[in-house]
Amino acid sequence: xxxxxxxxxxxxxxxxxxxxxxxxxxxxxxxxxxxxxxxxxxxxxxxxxxxxxxxxxxxxxxxxxxxxxxxxxxxxxxxxxxxxxxxxxxxxxxxxxxxxxxxxxxxxxxxxxxxxxxxxxxxxxxxxxxxxxxxxxxxxxxxxxxxxxxxxxxxxxxxxxxxxxxxxxxxxxxxxxxxxxxxxxxxxxxxxxxxxxxxxxxxxxxxxxxxxxxxxxxxxxxxxxxxxxxxxxxxxxxxxxxxxxxxxxxxxxxxxxxxxxxxxxxxxxxxxxxxxxxxxxxxxxxxxxxxxxxxxxxxxxxxxxxxxxxxxxxxxxxxxxxxxxxxxxxxxxxxxxxxxxxxxxxxxxxxxxxxxxxxxxxxxxxxxxxxxxxxxxxxxxxxxxxxxxxxxxxxxxxxxxxxxxxxxxxxxxxxxxxxxxxxxxxxxxxxxxxxxxxxxxxxxxxxxxx
Ligand code: GAP
Numbered sequence: 001x002x003x004x005x006x007x008x009x010x011x012x013x014x015x016x017x018x019x020x021x022x023x024x025x026x027x028x029x030x031x032x033x034x035x036x037x038x039x040x041x042x043x044x045x046x047x048x049x050x051x052x053x054x055x056x057x058x059x060x061x062x063x064x065x066x067x068x069x070x071x072x073x074x075x076x077x078x079x080x081x082x083x084x085x086x087x088x089x090x091x092x093x094x095x096x097x098x099x100x101x102x103x104x105x106x107x108x109x110x111x112x113x114x115x116x117x118x119x120x121x122x123x124x125x126x127x128x129x130x131x132x133x134x135x136x137x138x139x140x141x142x143x144x145x146x147x148x149x150x151x152x153x154x155x156x157x158x159x160x161x162x163x164x165x166x167x168x169x170x171x172x173x174x175x176x177x178x179x180x181x182x183x184x185x186x187x188x189x190x191x192x193x194x195x196x197x198x199x200x201x202x203x204x205x206x207x208x209x210x211x212x213x214x215x216x217x218x219x220x221x222x223x224x225x226x227x228x229x230x231x232x233x234x235x236x237x238x239x240x241x242x243x244x245x246x247x248x249x250x251x252x253x254x255x256x257x258x259x260x261x262x263x264x265x266x267x268x269x270x271x272x273x274x275x276x277x278x279x280x281x282x283x284x285x286x287x288x289x290x291x292x293x294x295x296x297x298x299x300x301x302x303x304x305x306x307x308x309x310x311x312x313x314x315x316x317x318x319x320x321x322x323x324x325x326x327x328x329x330x331x332x333x334x335x336x337x338x339x340x341x342x343x344x345x346x347x348x349x350x351x352x353x354x355x356x357x358x359x360x361x362x363x364x365x366x367x368x369x370x371x372x373x374x375x376x377x378x379x380x381x382x383x384x385x386x387x388x389x390x391x392x393x394x395x396x397x398x399x400x401x402x403x404x405x406x407x408x409x410x411x412x413x414x415x416x417x418x419x420x421x422x423x424x425x426x427x428x429x430x431x432x433x434x435x436x437x438x439x440x441x442x443x444x445x446x447x448x449x450x
Contacts, residue, residue, distance in 0.1 A: 003262060004237055010264040014326055015193050017338065021397050023047065023322070024194065036190030036197045040318075043397055046348035046378065048201075048318050051232075052180050054346055055203045055312070058228050059178045066176035066205060067169055071157025073150060073182055080133065080149050082287035083156050083280065088251045090129040093188050098122040104188050132185040134198075150184035155309060157181070158206045159280045163292055173294055173305055174217060176207040180314060192265055194319045201314035208294070208305035211278065214254075217308045218275045222257060225273055225310050229259070233343035233446050234324050238262040242269070252279040259312075261320045270320055271312035278304040321346060325398055331423075340398030341421055344441040350377040351437065352394040356406040358383050366405040369415070369430060376434055395420055400444075401437055421447045 018024040023044035027037035040048050060066050080086050092105035096118035105113065105127045116124045134150040137143075151157065158177045165177055180203045190196050209217045222241075229239055244256040255275040260267045281304050285292045293302045325340040344350060353370035355362035363383055370381045380399065382390050387404060394402055404416040414427045417436065428436050 001237075003267075004235075006262055006264050006266070008264050010323070010326060011193065013328075014264070014322055017326070017396065018044065018193075018322070023397075036187070037199060038194050038197065043348040044318070047321070047342075047346060048314065050346040050348070051317050051321055052201075052203065052314055054232060054343075055228075055314075055317075056178065056180065058231070059176070059203075059205050063176065065171060065174065066178050066207075067165060067171060069158055069161055069165070069177050069179045070181065071154070071161060071179060073184075074138065074148055075151060075156060075160070077148050078287050079156050079160060079284075082283040083159075084251045084283070085133055085149075085152060086131070089132050089152060091132060091188055092127040093130040094118075094127050095125040096120060096122045097125055102188055107189065130186075130188060132187065134184045134186050151182075152185050153183050153311070154179045154181045154202045154204045155206060155280075155311065158204070159284055159307075160288075162208065162281060162284075163290065166294060173296065174207060174209040174213065176205050178203075178205040180204075192263070192268075192319075194315045195263065195265075195268065197315065200316070202311060203314050203317070204309065204311045206276075207308040207310075209308060210296075211303060211306045214275055214277065214306040214308065218255060218273070221308050221310050222273050225259060225271060225312075232321070232346070233341075233444060234261075234320070235446070238324065239270075240267065242267075250274070252276045261324075263320070263323055270316060271310065274309040274311065276307040276309050278306050280307055281305060337392055337395055339395040339420065341446050342398035342400065343446075344400040344444050347398045347400050348378065349380045349394070349397065349399045350401060350441075351379045352390070352399045352402040353379055353381050354387060354390050354402065354404050355383050356387060356404055360407070361410070362405050362407070365409060366403075369403065369405060369433070373434060377437065391418060391423075401440065403433065 021043060022041035025039045025041050026033035027039050028034050060068050093102060094105050095102050099120060099122065101118065103118065112119065118124050133152050135147055136150065137146045138148045139146050158179055165171060181201060182199060183202050184199050187196055187198050190198060207217055207221060226239065230236055238261055240260050242258045242260050244253070249256055253274045254277045257273050258269040259271040261270045281292045293304050295302045321342065325342045327339050327341060329337050329339055331337050351373055353366050353373065355366035367381060370379050373379050391402055400420045402418045404418065406416065409415050413430045415430055415433065416425050417428045417433070418425045
């Protein structure tokens, strides 16, 4: 089956919509922005929080043997020696000798690499190694003893807390530790909006297993992670697996697969599932001098667990959710609407509430209904402009349900419930709105496709 057709121009439309409607702004905008840094606005921060919560619920609530952690960004510098990042976390940097534009060597085509020419056809400088970790100093004295790194992945915070978690909870191998947080990489090339940035967020889960069961759990987590994206309402023909070849494997991995998404700029990595063996725990044992083996009380067996890691970018997931949801849809013969088909569980606003007109007590009635719903849902009240335009404003920010209060509401206590995707409208008793919307969220399936 051939890939769905994507249009690179859509990226510009998404960036523009994000700025116009308050999802994502350039960082330090009033100073002209900072390359590759972005701020999440009122709708963007809601969207990001909800994507994070969706992942957190899936990983910790649905799986009873996964616990959470929130480790510090700044860690002991020895952590990064043990992890191999000081030695190995490099990219090869090359420069166009005419324009001085920089490239990651591995991002060039094979032909460009072999002929050592840039995409513009100019000679390239010799490749040189570039460590991606950001260095800073802890305390007022800037010397090597005070040098620390901003963590380039959240995973290490989990490994160094493995013993703490085993000792303070009742978890038994196999079990997982989940964490969401910021990570920093001094990327040579940042591009495609929030896809690759120097400051980003990860959602990682490390699953500790018996060494004899690593392949079983690796397969299990691959299956679980793909199923997760289906639950999130992502179009499955835009997701695929990409296996890392032997020369692509990270220094810690025995096997690795990426989940790739078909972004408007092409297939690109969204998440990695890695079999990290006992590399991390054995290195931290060695460098810290602490015994990180696990004792299986029942089998009276002591061993160093293997780790199966699922590592997704949160900020990259937000871009994926936006790209997957975005559609410019033909309505009738002469009309086009912009709509974001977010899964209702991650939409920044769940319900828009409107009075048909402001007068005759309809605004007060709509306000009262909105106030009641606000206890359980994220709502937005809007009484400005024609009702059709109010619907379109909510479509553009992905609000899945809108409720209109009209003259009949006063008579029979029903409202119009309008669905974003199908634009279908039904009458619902006011007393049943909350139950109906909860059911709609649970059974949501995207009905429209671009
Ligand atoms: N702990 C393993 C690890 O960090 P990775 O493949 O380097 O593995 C995992 O990163 C995920 O983090 C990627 O699949 C991507 O979603 C996200 N990610 C990595 N670098 C990123 C960057 N510069 N900007 C945004 N997201 C990034």
